[in-house]
Amino acid sequence: MSQAIESIDQCRKELLEEFKAVRAQTKKLAAPLQPEDCVVQSMDDTSPAKWHLAHVTWFFERVILQQFSPNYRPFNEKYYYIFNSYYNSLGQQADRPLRGTLSRPTVPEIMEYRAAIDERVEKFIATVAEKSWNEIYSLFKIGFNHEQQHQELLLSDIKHVFASNPLQPAYLEPVASTSNDKTPFLRNHYLTFKGGLVEVGADNADSSGAKFTYDNESPRHKVYLEDFKLLPRLVTCGEFLEFINDGGYDNPSLWLADAWGRVPSKIWRHPMYWEKTESGWTINTLSGTRPLNLAEPVCHVSYYESWAFARWAGKRLPTEMEWEFAAETLDEIQRDGNFVEKSILHPTADNPVCGKNDMSLSQMFGDVWEWTASSYLAYPGYKQEAGPLGEYNGKFMSDQMVLRGGSCLTPKSHVRTTYRSFFQCDKRWQMTGIRLADNV
Amino acid sequence: MSQAIESIDQCRKELLEEFKAVRAQTKKLAAPLQPEDCVVQSMDDTSPAKWHLAHVTWFFERVILQQFSPNYRPFNEKYYYIFNSYYNSLGQQADRPLRGTLSRPTVPEIMEYRAAIDERVEKFIATVAEKSWNEIYSLFKIGFNHEQQHQELLLSDIKHVFASNPLQPAYLEPVASTSNDKTPFLRNHYLTFKGGLVEVGADNADSSGAKFTYDNESPRHKVYLEDFKLLPRLVTCGEFLEFINDGGYDNPSLWLADAWGRVPSKIWRHPMYWEKTESGWTINTLSGTRPLNLAEPVCHVSYYESWAFARWAGKRLPTEMEWEFAAETLDEIQRDGNFVEKSILHPTADNPVCGKNDMSLSQMFGDVWEWTASSYLAYPGYKQEAGPLGEYNGKFMSDQMVLRGGSCLTPKSHVRTTYRSFFQCDKRWQMTGIRLADNV
Amino acid sequence: MSQAIESIDQCRKELLEEFKAVRAQTKKLAAPLQPEDCVVQSMDDTSPAKWHLAHVTWFFERVILQQFSPNYRPFNEKYYYIFNSYYNSLGQQADRPLRGTLSRPTVPEIMEYRAAIDERVEKFIATVAEKSWNEIYSLFKIGFNHEQQHQELLLSDIKHVFASNPLQPAYLEPVASTSNDKTPFLRNHYLTFKGGLVEVGADNADSSGAKFTYDNESPRHKVYLEDFKLLPRLVTCGEFLEFINDGGYDNPSLWLADAWGRVPSKIWRHPMYWEKTESGWTINTLSGTRPLNLAEPVCHVSYYESWAFARWAGKRLPTEMEWEFAAETLDEIQRDGNFVEKSILHPTADNPVCGKNDMSLSQMFGDVWEWTASSYLAYPGYKQEAGPLGEYNGKFMSDQMVLRGGSCLTPKSHVRTTYRSFFQCDKRWQMTGIRLADNV
């Protein structure tokens, strides 16, 4: 957003609209939940829905209003403590597992909190001095993206909450699955990509933030890639089932040492949310439990399982650079996919636009996050900021793997070719799946 | 309730009234809670309020209706699983920590469940065949007492939930404490009891159950008691503070080995719910946080702390037999006390009826459960029943200590001289306190 | 030992002889061990053999020489720390699990330590002033009994070390087992004992300590016993195998709640050191592994397993008072048994002196420690001493059960009718077994 060619008022208007849109979307996602649903923390990794609702609000209050709004008085000082996630530079925070023990504030109280901060933010946008605009604008952009991340977490967390419940409540009305094709047509020809010295990463030189990227995507830098091959589509449930039936979970030679030796890997027998019943395999979704669809992309697998599957298949996972380089070959239309806006909230079978023999790269965006073979580390020249923004991404650069491409729970506007998500090798409650790669 | 002198209709009527009264009391106790409050399990020992509300209902359905109502169809079969606490003879049950992860059934759904079972039970009482009356009558009596136990747990658990919350919500409106008398008058003359061969325990020969007692209170049996002395009142917060200020928590010679060596004992520095602030000690109550009242009975101390305090004081805890023998010397009026019906929900300072020099035994009933020096074991001749009733008390007879006398959260009709409560040595979230004893 | 009728020199001589005998016995028990055997701590409950060898020596040095020998200089000040077990009044001590990480002092260095303290103690006994004699004499008696306790621990601990080793080393040469009688003759008639108001416990009035007893056996006091019945012999491996084959380990109705719910109970499938092989059940002993002898007393069962077995059998465990009262009916000859002096180091089958129909009570002493239904608590009037002796027994009076009668690893002179051993309900690496009781 260039200040030179637009009036500040237009800027204010656009920012306000984006703010309202993001905030409204969160509310919409939370609408199907009962107050009781919003309280539960079903494991340490998840957070209660009402915590998400409040924490994203806290971000706008604590990081923007508190800093830039003169004489600002907090809505509730204790919220600064209980809704801080991990920002040491913004004060103490409660231990994660406490989140599920907070009965108060109630959901109506949190909605009141949201409304109050919305009002204050709207006033703030309308009145903030022009000289602070650029800095504030960047922070708002982070705030929007931050709230989008928590929209995805809210959904994946509530999925876990419902799946943990023997009553098996559903978030969505049950929907007819895409047909349970036992012998789906699968495009198995790998696509070859010519490597060389290429550039990857986001160019953060444009500091106006017009095209938002996170700091961890920068700087744009050169890497050398060998030629490589990619499966044009995602690995399916049917393929993963073959791995299971071939004893994949019992064969130590397929597994990383950390995966084989440790709980919980030792007790995994299939992807999360699968169950083997007398009448066949079922899968739990946000629309309830239904028979496993073999043609759908496998989801809720950890890095460990993805790695073992790739080894079993005689292939490997792509590096994040290979993934990004391949993704860059797609045009804007091809970068669309099964995102949260489609309201399916579950990965769908590969469906190449131009017919069964189509050789195009599909499912790169949406459906499931794709584990890469790359550790989440700093790019050459990356400088971790001081203060809260330095805590956003930089301090997590150890013991996590990069995932790419977004999922069916991700807002479409949230991802891009350079976007880096990251989780630990044993995590699988996010919508995480597999694309295979190979050497040439 | 002798069947010989009363018509069966009168019996039905009385049973129904008692049922309605118990059920109404539970509802009344839950009334101040928000739906969100009812979901939280703040530690493994506690249960969510809505779980209590449902579990006591489950008891009437699963133990009585399912067994005695012809062609009975469960309200919801899955409730049989999720609201079973620990009755292996009644099927599998969920792990305790799962209770706090159940967002569904919601509170309104549980209230609907309660209403439905109430209706079915009322119909059942009105129609059950006379020949099954005695058996059913006994089961109902257990059901009423069971619900009363959970009324107390509901309160102690919600106290823990609220105290875990940095926002410090309160269950009751804040009430003025009894005056914070820094030098309260304390009756320090021990009362001497003459021992000998005495009888203790309940006489369960009267199997009509007219006067209900639990199986673990029986049979009545002979024990030999040495002469002993009892403090006429409970130990106060002020006295316990002296123990703290004298380094009690830092002196290993005062502690049982298990207490000294283990977490959590190692991190205790004062009774649960106390806090040392800049302006002095505070205590968290169901009416919120207020300054510590030194004249009040100390509460929320574990057996370990009670034992250490007694050793520090050069005294000991009474055995359960001494306590019972002493309690038997009181008349019915003296057996009253600060029970839940008084709605104070907090222990109150000693207030002997007849003046400060009064030598009568007080605070034996209500205020706080009193730790005894007796392990919770079977009485001579005790036979653990088979089936669910055998699981009610008998299977807990290891590694727990007996407590006597009820607390300010206990229904008055629930306790008696022979009543035995029991908890592990390190538990302190119940209303547990100290009375000292000594040898003659 | 009355000072009035014996000269002090005679007293010195007798004490010295007893000291030498105890010390020599420890050395003899350790003789078959390699240096490497003496280092290992195979679980937190056990201690390395060399730690036992040093700790009993530490007791004489730290508790007697340091206190009573003028200008005493420690052999090695750091030994005061590393060989203190749990005496807070004698300074800090290392955490238990550290014991297995101490490579130094080496075994020869510890033997040197033993020899040095032996020499100092001998000199001390020869020269200590007469006025301190009584106090010192009592401490020595405790020292002897303390070393005897550690002799038993040394054996049970090394048994665990060897059994943990896939190479299965043996402490003793393999010995022919008593015959593996698959249908042993078992005396099943319970013996009836007439109860009433009886006296139990040791009389500690005789403070000269001539007849040594521990403080926890006192004071002698009255208890009222109902009539009761005892099995004349111990429960056998064959009987316990019936319990196993009847699904005993899978039937929750037989188990205490603490046993059923907790690891390690959940993984127990048989007594410790049993194994089910293709060619039948085997048992690991200090002489190596051999086929299970059904006629032998079952051993290495926990309190939980003993309780479950008794419930399965429709009987119960005796209280410690019943056991003691019954044991008092035996004469001195009948109080003999399979103690460590017999060098069998394994329980042996019941072998009544006077023939198969003999109704006498046997196996009360030696063979296996018998779990009782009594918690380890203070007797009426018991006063826990201050200082190290108060830490010897008194501070363990919570969450443990009493065992009676000694085992095949116990020195005969160490036990008596009033002797109380104690362990937690889940412990089973000691030689612990079962005698059944019943009501009349």
Next chain:
Amino acid sequence: MSQAIESIDQCRKELLEEFKAVRAQTKKLAAPLQPEDCVVQSMDDTSPAKWHLAHVTWFFERVILQQFSPNYRPFNEKYYYIFNSYYNSLGQQADRPLRGTLSRPTVPEIMEYRAAIDERVEKFIATVAEKSWNEIYSLFKIGFNHEQQHQELLLSDIKHVFASNPLQPAYLEPVASTSNDKTPFLRNHYLTFKGGLVEVGADNADSSGAKFTYDNESPRHKVYLEDFKLLPRLVTCGEFLEFINDGGYDNPSLWLADAWGRVPSKIWRHPMYWEKTESGWTINTLSGTRPLNLAEPVCHVSYYESWAFARWAGKRLPTEMEWEFAAETLDEIQRDGNFVEKSILHPTADNPVCGKNDMSLSQMFGDVWEWTASSYLAYPGYKQEAGPLGEYNGKFMSDQMVLRGGSCLTPKSHVRTTYRSFFQCDKRWQMTGIRLADNV
């Protein structure tokens, strides 16, 4: 070793000599240990010295003799189980923590095992058929390098064993430290390296294995490096002490999230083996405890601490590619350093050959392993072998960071510019230190 130009007998002779040399060196390193020292496993990460002595022998027996020696009969079949570390393809293995519970085989028995296998191997080398030579030769090379790795582990593990002992035994005689220069001269000018498209990694095309490298060092491949700067020397204890004194351990903004949130990071206050005493900081070494020498390289820091230190210093850690590229600029003489052969067994202060103003890169080899900013992952084109060799390196490629350059406990012949060691971010019992890097 080219077969074309050397006779097979010469090859046999050279291999035998190398075998003898490696085996003799292990024995020499173990010589100062008492039998008791060889038994202890002081934490899960370490292994007992006697386990190392046996495991390296097992490798030659199990991986070579068992496979290639006709009709081979194991020395002891159970050794195949207890001395297998983590090779699932070679059968089950005992849990790591069991290693410290094995009293047998004794040290003499293990020395007997070593001698027996030495004899068999020597016979085998003399007689193995020429056609298997290349395969066997490669395996022996791995066996030698494997034994060298365990030589280093034996030393670092015994250092931990001794340091855990309050008696503080020493492995070496105390030696005079290099002078404790409180204001050492430190070369602070960073050296600049010109990047570009470069090649790194080992060239494994030469499959004769004449120049041994591990599979994880291959293939040689192109990477693009930005220009970068390196500190010519290692970070010193004095510099790390400044970090400590500046509150480094208390400042969350300096730490990775995983480090800050987790035990054990929470309890670290200084590098391992440092202690703050009344008379100043001390450091525990293999020669015992001595005052901290500020000029020495800091050692026994984790990746987390290294990362935090670099952030505090406003610098960063080098990537493994930067390190390797810089190391390649050194000639053979400059690649020497403080290795195990110098028998110092402790890092030494920077001592540039040509004077204080020298700008050469020093301490790249020996002294301490240098943490890099690179995760331990597969190089492009790396193929993990099947079978035991595939388990050697490939299965550890998750959640570990690469270290480079060897340490004062590493054999000189063991490392090279392409050598990749790897440990988890929280490990610090190895000789691990810090070199800083920076962007240009």
